[in-house]
Amino acid sequence: MERDDQIEYSLYISHTEEEGKILRKRLWKVFWILLAVTIFEVGMGYMFAGNAEYKTMLMYTFIVLTIVKAGYIVLIFMHLGDEMSYLRRIILIPYCFFIAYLLFIAITEANFTFDIGWILG
Amino acid sequence: MSHNTEVLDQKTLWGGGGSPFKVSYGKLMIWFFLISDALTFSGLLCSYGFMRHKFTDTWPSANEVFVHFPFMGDAHIPLLYVGLMTFILILSSVTMVLAVEAGHRRSRKEVQIWLFLTILGGFFFLFSQVWEWSHFIHGTEAGAIKDIIVDGEWVTQRIHGANLHYNEYGNVLFGDFFFFITGFHGFHVFSGVMINIIILIKVMKGHMDKTGHYEMVEKTGLYWHFVDLVWVFVFTFFYLV
Numbered sequence: 001m002e003r004d005d006q007i008e009y010s011l012y013i014s015h016t017e018e019e020g021k022i023l024r025k026r027l028w029k030v031f032w033i034l035l036a037v038t039i040f041e042v043g044m045g046y047m048f049a050g051n052a053e054y055k056t057m058l059m060y061t062f063i064v065l066t067i068v069k070a071g072y073i074v075l076i077f078m079h080l081g082d083e084m085s086y087l088r089r090i091i092l093i094p095y096c097f098f099i100a101y102l103l104f105i106a107i108t109e110a111n112f113t114f115d116i117g118w119i120l121g
Numbered sequence: 122m123s124h125n126t127e128v129l130d131q132k133t134l135w136g137g138g139g140s141p142f143k144v145s146y147g148k149l150m151i152w153f154f155l156i157s158d159a160l161t162f163s164g165l166l167c168s169y170g171f172m173r174h175k176f177t178d179t180w181p182s183a184n185e186v187f188v189h190f191p192f193m194g195d196a197h198i199p200l201l202y203v204g205l206m207t208f209i210l211i212l213s214s215v216t217m218v219l220a221v222e223a224g225h226r227r228s229r230k231e232v233q234i235w236l237f238l239t240i241l242g243g244f245f246f247l248f249s250q251v252w253e254w255s256h257f258i259h260g261t262e263a264g265a266i267k268d269i270i271v272d273g274e275w276v277t278q279r280i281h282g283a284n285l286h287y288n289e290y291g292n293v294l295f296g297d298f299f300f301f302i303t304g305f306h307g308f309h310v311f312s313g314v315m316i317n318i319i320i321l322i323k324v325m326k327g328h329m330d331k332t333g334h335y336e337m338v339e340k341t342g343l344y345w346h347f348v349d350l351v352w353v354f355v356f357t358f359f360y361l362v
Contacts, residue, residue, distance in 0.1 A: 014334070015225045023222050031215045035208065042204035045184065045361050059362045066357040070350055077218045077346045079339075087142040091152055099163055106167045110174035117175070 030076045037065050151340050155347045158309075162351050165305065166358055169298045181291030183360045189256050203360045206249045207352065210310075213242025214349040217317075221342045224335025229324060232338060236321045239345065243314035250307050257299065258282045260289045299359065306355055309348045316341050 015023070041062060048054050075081035080088055142149060173180050184199040191202070220235035260282025268277050269287040280287050283296035320341050329335045 014227065017226060020222055020226050024219065027215060027218050027222065031211065034211050038204060038207050038211065041357075041361055042200050045200045062357050062361045066353055069353050073214065073346055073350045073353065077214055077349075078343055079221075084143050087144060087149075087152075090142075091156060095156055095159060098160060102163060102167050106171045107174070110171045114175050114177075 026076065030072050034069055034072060037069055041065060145336060147340055148336070148343070151343050155343065158347065159351075162302075162305075162354070165298075165302050166354060169302060169358065172294050172298065176292050176294060179292040181288070181295050186257065186290045186295075187253065187360065191252065200360060202249070202253065203356065206246055206253075207356050209242050209245050209249070210349050210352050213239045213246070214346055216242065217342045217345045221335075221339045224329070224338040227330070227335065229327070229330060232324050232329075232335060233321065236317060236324065236338070240314055240317050240321065243310055243317065243345075247307065247310055247314065250303065250310075254300075254303075257296075258284060265289045302355060302359070306348070306351050309351065313341075313345050313348050316344065 044058060044061070048058055074092075080091065140146070140149075187203060188197050188199045189202065190196065190198045216235045216238040220232050220239060223231035223235060260280075262281075264279045264281040266277060266279050267287060267289070268275050269280060270276070271278075280289050282289055283293075283299075285293075285297055285300065287293060288296040320337055323329065323337065324335075329337060
């Protein structure tokens with residue numbers, strides 16, 4: 001039976017030796033970036049463990065760095081950056097929209113229940 | 122409408138006959154599966170954040186819970202072990218994407234090597250997690266005195282470690298969420314390793330050469346990267362923040 005599910009539809013199903021060399025270089029570069037970010041995070045966490053003064057600033061730094069790491073993984077490792085822009089959008093936009101909504105609900109509710117706890121003692 | 126003879130511009134509109142997203146059916150579907158799985162994990166992490174925000178005064182700091190490192194005895198080394206686990210998972214993600222790249226060049230030998238290294242990294246991560254769980258469950262020698270429920274009654278007694286009913290380090294919910302979220306992630310890693318093993322066997326038997334492409338490696342690769350992606354978030358929200 002002849003297969004029609006991917007051979008001509010897939011954009012990045014094969015590449016040559018030279019293209020592979022460039023791709024591998026990019027992949028290793030991303031690996032070093034991810035490693036550097038992780039080491040930086042662990043170092044910061046280690047240095048400022050239990051230090052209340054920097055806690056909020058550190059928290060936001062970690063969250064931003066996490067999103068940077070996630071971006072590298074999704075766009076480079078999962079090749080989403082190489083796919084068609086429509087596919088990229090159809091995957092990322094609904095997801096980000098739901099998460100923004102979920103976070104809004106969760107933070108609002110948690111603040112509310114936290115305040116109620118104080119009132120009720 | 123047979124009288125409508127307007128011709129579609131094939132470059133701007135999809136005229137049928139091919140995949141609108143220029144990806145195969147399987148790849149599109151694994152992306153949709155990953156979105157739903159990502160939403161599940163987001164829900165779990167969000168509820169974790171909710172409870173942590175609510176019980177912020179009794180919530181333990183991960184820096185004081187996960188302080189052990191293999192072969193270092195009782196030395197107080199926070200974060201380093203979980204940093205190592207993260208490193209291993211990122212490394213196995215790189216080997217996976219290198220397997221995918223080798224698959225694009227139809228180089229069976231390289232695919233086998235990189236896939237094998239990925240599986241090795243996956244096992245390493247799983248055993249690390251077992252080690253971490255066992256330390257968390259057994260707790261410290263000193264323990265802590267807490268009010269816990271035994272046979273439906275509140276009893277004050279010395280407890281060691283954590284489980285779903287009590288937690289030496291602080292709020293019980295910390296343990297509950299830790300076991301559930303890292304457990305759920307660990308099960309994803311486990312199934313990812315199993316799928317990788319199946320694909321490795323298929324590659325070794327030459328199935329991919331018979332079909333003419335290595336897209337199956339790419340699809341399992343997507344799942345494996347997703348597992349790494351989830352860990353990046355678990356690492357941040359459980360251990361760092």
